[in-house]
Amino acid sequence: MEIDTGLVAAIAVAPGLALLWWFYNRDVLDPEPLSLVFAAFFRGMLFVFPSGLVEKLIGGFFDFSPFLSALIGIALIEEYFKWLALRRFITSPECDECYDGIVYGTSVALGFATLENLFYVVGSINPWAVAGWRAFLSVPLHALCGLVMGYEAARQKMTTSGPFRVFRILLFPVLSHGVYNYLLLQETLEGVTGAMTLVFAMWVIGFRMIRRSRTCS
Numbered sequence: 001m002e003i004d005t006g007l008v009a010a011i012a013v014a015p016g017l018a019l020l021w022w023f024y025n026r027d028v029l030d031p032e033p034l035s036l037v038f039a040a041f042f043r044g045m046l047f048v049f050p051s052g053l054v055e056k057l058i059g060g061f062f063d064f065s066p067f068l069s070a071l072i073g074i075a076l077i078e079e080y081f082k083w084l085a086l087r088r089f090i091t092s093p094e095c096d097e098c099y100d101g102i103v104y105g106t107s108v109a110l111g112f113a114t115l116e117n118l119f120y121v122v123g124s125i126n127p128w129a130v131a132g133w134r135a136f137l138s139v140p141l142h143a144l145c146g147l148v149m150g151y152e153a154a155r156q157k158m159t160t161s162g163p164f165r166v167f168r169i170l171l172f173p174v175l176s177h178g179v180y181n182y183l184l185l186q187e188t189l190e191g192v193t194g195a196m197t198l199v200f201a202m203w204v205i206g207f208r209m210i211r212r213s214r215t216c217s
Helices: 005-024 034-046 048-062 066-090 098-122 127-159 166-185 189-212
Strands: none
Touching: 005 034, 005 098, 005 127, 034 048, 034 066, 034 098, 048 066, 048 098, 066 098, 066 127, 066 166, 098 127, 098 189, 127 166, 127 189, 166 189
């Protein structure tokens, strides 16, 4: 059976766009300009390329430890490049509420995840299965890491002075992303179950942060 590449590509892109719409529409007080939201989304896409290059250059240094490879060789690199993509939107005058940080953080992360998803799904032997599990696990994981990153960055902007404390901005996204990757690398039922549980827990945390963002607490 011949695979319709266009349909597969559309299915790969759909979860990221759907989540982008969902997070944007939670911003009921003072919605961000759509031009900036889509700029953040496409900027996240662009940062897939330098992130992938760095992963290829230094990833082999951590082959001795699957956990370090997942945590440093993948998660730290990807989340750091997302932060580089996000920072300009956090410092923008348009970002004047903590939920704005969530909008921009998820937009950048979903841009990154959408292009990554496109590569994984279109290049796979069984694109339907890959598209399915990534739609419910990998794409939301990226979005939720971006949510936490954006919230913390905006909170720092609104409540503190001085430079961003990048360690605090990256800590939760890197740890969550790294543990998720490590669990899936096990290629066991327990690992998949653990990854699903992690993403569910991150949704719970994400909803709490959305509520807290109204007061920037």
